[in-house]
Amino acid sequence: MITSPGSTPPGSTPLGLDPDELVACVSCGLCLPHCPTYRVTGLEIASPRGRITAMRTVESGLAPIDEAFTAAMHACVQCRGCEAACPSGVAFGHLIEGTRARLAANEPTDPNRGRRSVSRVQRLVRRALLGRALTWSWLLRLSGWGLVIGRVLHVIPRRLRSTAPNLRPFDVRVRSTIERGGRPDVWLFTGCVMDAWMGATHNAAAQAIRATGTTVGRAERNVCCGALALHAGEQDLARNHARRVVAAFPGAAPIVVDAAGCGAALKEYGDLLDDASARAFSARVYDVHEWLASERSLPLRTTGTTVVVHDACHLRHVQRCHTAVRSVLGGAYDLVEPADEGMCCGAGGAYAATQPELAGAIGERKAAALRAVGADRPGVVVASANPGCTIQLRALGFEVRHPVELLADALIPQPAEHESR
């Protein structure tokens, strides 16, 4: 017999997913090796194909939304390695975001609340924090990324408390010195978390941008990209963040982003808000390396330092502009590629906090791939363009820096730089 999946109108199904998006998966399995959770477990349910099968089963009413289903959906890192690998063009990111949104919406009223579910109070607190506190940068200055967010999203597993000292926080003493507001040639998106922790990175990004003879400024107020809210299934909160961000960058100047996760989120506002002005905004967004690679080449000295390039998932699989990191760094450093085709490191926003066991196993796999190309040798630096990855890789014992910081180190000062400021 032939079954006919997805014969009900969209939205009325248990997960409210688009049946055409679900049916696009032909179960070929080509995505399996690119999925970090499948690689470390060998389980079909921990694979993209398995997750899609589970979504289909629930959507067609053949199985309930139970604890196993919820766990399988929460175990996904949302790295979207599968999406980049899928020849059928399955929009996995969209499917998992939709599923997580429905799961988040169901939480307080879920009658079979499993051990993992959160209480109404926890949920309200989480929402309040995801909605607001991420823009309170002083709070983030006080605590480590994984800890705050982890505590907010679910409760921090006991296991993690022991690893907490390893989460070496960023150097929060460096403040970004970039001017706010005005009419700069390009905007630098400095975000919330990033602004608190990565002042040094922003300064380096601005230095590289200025070296091309361009003026740079940042928004009047700190705004959060909303990616964490979106990944936690809080779509409405994410939309609120998105609207604030769009409003914070007036004019037509390009918006340059130096955190891969934030950049990916900004580039998808068009779909998230589904309106013309958001689409126009997204079209102005560039990853910092992408923008620099398209500008005239920078005056760089050769450093002789070996750099192992780690690709943040949201740079490689979502923005798909990871080659730009190589073009901009290649002039100054000896670049080395890990042989794992940009496999996720397991950091995944708050993932390291909510799924410590899987994140640990995925991290170990990453560490082995990095060690195999000598990333642990003294003097060798790992380049990572995303703060989440940076924390994870530092915890694994590597010397990690942001590519733009490496770039700034190698810049030959030009007299013209001062004139154009």
Added chain:
Amino acid sequence: MYSRDAGLSEGRAGAVCFPNDAADVAFAITACRRHGVPFVARGSGTGLAGGATPLDDALVIVTTRMNRVVGVDRHQRRAWVEPGVLNLDLTRSVTQFGLHYAPDPSSQQACSIGGNVGTNAGGPHCLASGTTTAHVLAVEAVTPTGDTVTLGGEVPDTPGYDLRGAFVGSEGTLGITTKVLVRLQPNPPVVRTLLLDFESIDAAAATVSGIIAVGILPAALEMMDAEITRAVEDFVGAGYPRDAEAVLLVELDGLEGGVDEQVRSVERIGHEHGARSVRVARDETERQLLWKGRKSAFGAIARIAPDYYLHDAVVPRTKLVDVLRDVYDIATRFDLTMMNVFHAGDGNLHPLIVFDRRIAGTWERVYDAGTAILETCLAAGGVLSGEHGIGVEKRDLMSQYFSPADLAAQGRLVDAFDPDGLANPHKVLPAGSRCGEAGANRPVPQGAWI
């Protein structure tokens, strides 16, 4: 979750287990035998013929956790590997020695060595070097009676019957392999990949014959038709011509001087048969991108319609032009969209019918067209399957190709390995081929749909 592979048939898993080693597999099979429960081996589930689809509530034995490369002998160029090792991972693990594992199914990034042994998988580069069976020296396997045996051996010609040969391609019906001794090949010094662009399928097919006729044996010789080329280009953006009626991907390898001369010959033959352009990949990146396109073909067709039904027949190369024309005619007759992507060098066709099973009445037409295509191929002197195996989907077509005596001989082989009929039941051989089935013409078992 484990009810199907990448093919169309669906069954139901009674239970699923994840052995870590050969002892676990032996334990599971012995338990199955004691309780009379059927079992099915599963690697990555990328099979296209329903080979890993569990019928009769079978126990699914998944090998994903048996994924160690046990030992590489770089001098003798061979390696013992566990069945769950992925094909491409095996090649990656020996690149440092300048070696590779030659059979390269298009699914090579995802499929397992155990599955490759199960289906005797082929791939673009099997034209010159042969399919899986030519690269497997020995298999350690647990038979359906629970015994651990080693078939074949480290020397090229082991005394006695070649049971290794029988096991490779047996689709899990003779037991489950727990360790495979594979042959590795040295990487060729020079590789050149050419993309030829044609205004008609006939011209492309004639070029294939022309290349072989002058005595060149390319490392790979692949053809894609217009629709598939466009779908693939949408995914990879490798610069495949969107307006070509057919493209050929030709790979030549060997020593510098010889390869360059072959490149010139292929260019010339292509132009003689009306190629609009011949492009030689400039570097490894461009070459990899072209191959990525070819190897994504089955997946990429979902950009056109959500389902595909695929045959895998092999026809004599001399009949290629005629058979292809007939095959496209059949699609037109049944009002279906058909595409072709195939190993042109060895005449292994992959006619793909794309459809949407949600539209009522479509599936029946698809199935009938598929059967008509197959009959055409068989009438031209072809065979049923080049590489994907028979599984459950092609099973009932076996009797069109083999005589009852042929099938009975194969049935007796299976009986010798599997007296209780528990290993991957209802696969490969049509009902009635094995003793005890008393010739009953049992259709595909209940609960399975194709």
